[in-house]
Amino acid sequence: MSYKNFKVARMLMAMFIAMTVSIAVSIENVLLAVSAIGIGMISMVLIKRSVKEVLVDEMVKTIAGKSALMAYTITVPVLAFLSLILMFSNLSNRGSEMYNLGIILSYVALFNMAAYSLAYYYYQKKYGRDNE
Amino acid sequence: MAEITNNIKILRAGKGMTQEDLAEKAKVTRQTIIAIEKGKYVPSLELAFKICKVFDKKIEEIFKTI
Numbered sequence A: 001m002s003y004k005n006f007k008v009a010r011m012l013m014a015m016f017i018a019m020t021v022s023i024a025v026s027i028e029n030v031l032l033a034v035s036a037i038g039i040g041m042i043s044m045v046l047i048k049r050s051v052k053e054v055l056v057d058e059m060v061k062t063i064a065g066k067s068a069l070m071a072y073t074i075t076v077p078v079l080a081f082l083s084l085i086l087m088f089s090n091l092s093n094r095g096s097e098m099y100n101l102g103i104i105l106s107y108v109a110l111f112n113m114a115a116y117s118l119a120y121y122y123y124q125k126k127y128g129r130d131n132e
Numbered sequence B: 001m002a003e004i005t006n007n008i009k010i011l012r013a014g015k016g017m018t019q020e021d022l023a024e025k026a027k028v029t030r031q032t033i034i035a036i037e038k039g040k041y042v043p044s045l046e047l048a049f050k051i052c053k054v055f056d057k058k059i060e061e062i063f064k065t066i
Helices: A003-026 A030-050 A058-088 A097-126 B008-015 B019-026 B030-038 B045-055
Strands: B004-006 B063-065
Touching (some): A058 A097, B008 B019, B019 B045
16 A cells, blocks of 8 residues: 555544544434444554655654654643642632532643653663763 | 854756755755745754765855855
Protein backbone atom coordinates (compact mmCIF):
# COMPACT_ATOMS: atom_id res chain seq x y z
CA MET A 1 0.00 0.00 0.00
CA SER A 2 1.30 3.46 -0.87
CA TYR A 3 1.49 6.34 1.63
CA LYS A 4 -1.38 8.15 -0.13
CA ASN A 5 -3.64 5.12 0.16
CA PHE A 6 -2.58 4.74 3.78
CA LYS A 7 -3.65 8.32 4.53
CA VAL A 8 -7.07 7.67 2.94
CA ALA A 9 -7.45 4.40 4.87
CA ARG A 10 -6.48 6.14 8.13
CA MET A 11 -9.04 8.88 7.54
CA LEU A 12 -11.78 6.36 6.70
CA MET A 13 -10.94 4.36 9.82
CA ALA A 14 -11.09 7.49 11.98
CA MET A 15 -14.49 8.34 10.47
CA PHE A 16 -15.72 4.80 11.10
CA ILE A 17 -14.62 4.91 14.76
CA ALA A 18 -16.06 8.39 15.33
CA MET A 19 -19.41 7.45 13.78
CA THR A 20 -19.69 4.12 15.58
CA VAL A 21 -18.71 5.58 18.96
CA SER A 22 -21.21 8.44 18.47
CA ILE A 23 -23.97 5.94 17.69
CA ALA A 24 -22.89 3.76 20.65
CA VAL A 25 -23.04 6.76 23.00
CA SER A 26 -26.45 7.84 21.70
CA ILE A 27 -27.95 4.36 22.15
CA GLU A 28 -25.95 3.86 25.40
CA ASN A 29 -24.20 0.71 24.20
CA VAL A 30 -20.74 0.42 25.75
CA LEU A 31 -19.99 -2.88 24.01
CA LEU A 32 -20.46 -1.31 20.57
CA ALA A 33 -18.11 1.55 21.43
CA VAL A 34 -15.43 -0.77 22.82
CA SER A 35 -15.70 -3.13 19.82
CA ALA A 36 -15.48 -0.19 17.37
CA ILE A 37 -12.31 1.07 19.05
CA GLY A 38 -10.88 -2.47 19.17
CA ILE A 39 -11.67 -3.11 15.47
CA GLY A 40 -10.21 0.30 14.61
CA MET A 41 -6.96 -0.37 16.48
CA ILE A 42 -6.49 -3.84 14.96
CA SER A 43 -7.28 -2.53 11.47
CA MET A 44 -4.79 0.32 11.85
CA VAL A 45 -2.03 -2.11 12.89
CA LEU A 46 -2.80 -4.29 9.85
CA ILE A 47 -2.95 -1.29 7.49
CA LYS A 48 0.37 0.06 8.85
CA ARG A 49 1.99 -3.34 8.26
CA SER A 50 0.92 -3.33 4.63
CA VAL A 51 2.58 0.04 3.94
CA LYS A 52 5.99 -0.48 2.38
CA GLU A 53 7.13 3.15 2.66
CA VAL A 54 8.74 4.57 5.81
CA LEU A 55 6.03 6.16 7.96
CA VAL A 56 8.05 7.14 11.02
CA ASP A 57 11.61 8.41 10.83
CA GLU A 58 13.88 10.50 13.04
CA MET A 59 12.35 13.82 11.97
CA VAL A 60 8.84 12.59 12.75
CA LYS A 61 10.11 11.46 16.18
CA THR A 62 11.84 14.80 16.78
CA ILE A 63 8.66 16.69 15.89
CA ALA A 64 6.58 14.36 18.07
CA GLY A 65 8.98 14.85 21.00
CA LYS A 66 8.94 18.63 20.70
CA SER A 67 5.15 18.68 20.34
CA ALA A 68 4.75 16.43 23.38
CA LEU A 69 7.01 18.69 25.45
CA MET A 70 5.09 21.78 24.35
CA ALA A 71 1.74 20.10 25.08
CA TYR A 72 3.01 19.10 28.53
CA THR A 73 4.39 22.59 29.23
CA ILE A 74 1.02 24.13 28.39
CA THR A 75 -1.32 21.50 29.83
CA VAL A 76 0.14 21.03 33.30
CA PRO A 77 0.21 24.70 34.41
CA VAL A 78 -3.26 25.28 32.92
CA LEU A 79 -4.66 22.25 34.77
CA ALA A 80 -2.90 23.20 38.01
CA PHE A 81 -4.06 26.82 37.79
CA LEU A 82 -7.63 25.79 36.95
CA SER A 83 -7.73 23.30 39.82
CA LEU A 84 -6.48 25.97 42.25
CA ILE A 85 -9.15 28.41 41.10
CA LEU A 86 -11.88 25.77 41.40
CA MET A 87 -10.74 24.66 44.85
CA PHE A 88 -10.10 28.10 46.36
CA SER A 89 -13.30 29.61 44.96
CA ASN A 90 -15.29 26.78 46.56
CA LEU A 91 -13.47 26.51 49.90
CA SER A 92 -16.65 27.37 51.80
CA ASN A 93 -18.50 24.66 49.90
CA ARG A 94 -16.08 21.76 50.04
CA GLY A 95 -18.44 19.00 48.95
CA SER A 96 -19.57 20.81 45.81
CA GLU A 97 -19.06 19.43 42.31
CA MET A 98 -16.77 22.31 41.36
CA TYR A 99 -14.53 21.72 44.39
CA ASN A 100 -14.33 17.99 43.56
CA LEU A 101 -13.59 18.82 39.93
CA GLY A 102 -10.72 21.01 41.18
CA ILE A 103 -9.34 18.09 43.17
CA ILE A 104 -9.63 15.75 40.15
CA LEU A 105 -7.86 18.27 37.91
CA SER A 106 -5.06 18.71 40.44
CA TYR A 107 -4.57 14.94 40.51
CA VAL A 108 -4.56 14.85 36.70
CA ALA A 109 -1.84 17.55 36.72
CA LEU A 110 0.14 15.61 39.33
CA PHE A 111 -0.24 12.39 37.32
CA ASN A 112 1.07 14.19 34.22
CA MET A 113 4.06 15.50 36.15
CA ALA A 114 4.78 12.05 37.60
CA ALA A 115 4.53 10.42 34.16
CA TYR A 116 6.85 13.05 32.68
CA SER A 117 9.37 12.66 35.52
CA LEU A 118 9.38 8.88 35.18
CA ALA A 119 9.81 9.05 31.41
CA TYR A 120 12.56 11.67 31.78
CA TYR A 121 14.36 9.55 34.37
CA TYR A 122 14.04 6.46 32.17
CA TYR A 123 15.49 8.16 29.07
CA GLN A 124 18.21 9.85 31.12
CA LYS A 125 19.28 6.41 32.35
CA LYS A 126 18.91 4.88 28.88
CA TYR A 127 21.18 7.45 27.28
CA GLY A 128 23.64 7.27 30.17
CA ARG A 129 23.48 10.88 31.30
CA ASP A 130 24.79 11.15 34.86
CA ASN A 131 23.16 13.36 37.42
CA GLU A 132 25.44 16.35 37.96
CA MET B 1 25.36 27.30 17.44
CA ALA B 2 27.06 26.87 14.06
CA GLU B 3 24.71 26.48 11.13
CA ILE B 4 25.07 23.30 9.11
CA THR B 5 24.58 23.42 5.36
CA ASN B 6 24.64 20.64 2.80
CA ASN B 7 24.85 20.09 -0.94
CA ILE B 8 22.53 17.10 -1.11
CA LYS B 9 20.32 18.75 -3.73
CA ILE B 10 23.27 19.24 -6.11
CA LEU B 11 24.61 15.73 -5.54
CA ARG B 12 21.16 14.24 -5.97
CA ALA B 13 20.59 16.13 -9.22
CA GLY B 14 24.01 15.01 -10.41
CA LYS B 15 23.07 11.40 -9.89
CA GLY B 16 19.64 11.91 -11.44
CA MET B 17 17.90 10.83 -8.25
CA THR B 18 14.55 12.04 -7.02
CA GLN B 19 13.88 12.97 -3.41
CA GLU B 20 11.80 9.83 -3.18
CA ASP B 21 14.72 7.67 -4.39
CA LEU B 22 17.04 9.17 -1.80
CA ALA B 23 14.41 8.83 0.92
CA GLU B 24 13.97 5.17 0.05
CA LYS B 25 17.72 4.51 0.13
CA ALA B 26 18.22 6.39 3.41
CA LYS B 27 15.08 4.78 4.89
CA VAL B 28 13.39 8.06 5.77
CA THR B 29 10.33 9.92 4.51
CA ARG B 30 10.48 12.28 1.52
CA GLN B 31 9.49 15.12 3.89
CA THR B 32 12.72 14.57 5.83
CA ILE B 33 14.82 14.81 2.65
CA ILE B 34 12.97 18.01 1.67
CA ALA B 35 13.60 19.51 5.13
CA ILE B 36 17.31 18.55 5.06
CA GLU B 37 17.80 19.99 1.57
CA LYS B 38 16.14 23.25 2.61
CA GLY B 39 18.35 23.38 5.71
CA LYS B 40 15.33 23.34 8.00
CA TYR B 41 16.31 20.07 9.65
CA VAL B 42 19.78 18.89 10.62
CA PRO B 43 19.96 15.09 10.36
CA SER B 44 21.35 12.85 13.05
CA LEU B 45 24.87 11.50 12.63
CA GLU B 46 23.40 8.12 11.73
CA LEU B 47 21.26 9.56 8.92
CA ALA B 48 24.10 11.81 7.75
CA PHE B 49 26.30 8.74 7.34
CA LYS B 50 23.53 6.90 5.48
CA ILE B 51 23.25 9.82 3.06
CA CYS B 52 27.03 9.86 2.63
CA LYS B 53 26.93 6.14 1.80
CA VAL B 54 24.27 6.72 -0.85
CA PHE B 55 26.45 9.34 -2.58
CA ASP B 56 29.71 7.54 -1.74
CA LYS B 57 31.18 10.72 -0.28
CA LYS B 58 32.83 11.71 2.99
CA ILE B 59 30.66 13.51 5.54
CA GLU B 60 32.66 16.77 5.21
CA GLU B 61 32.07 16.72 1.46
CA ILE B 62 28.31 16.87 1.97
CA PHE B 63 27.81 18.70 5.26
CA LYS B 64 29.57 21.93 6.15
CA THR B 65 29.39 24.32 9.08
CA ILE B 66 29.18 28.04 8.49
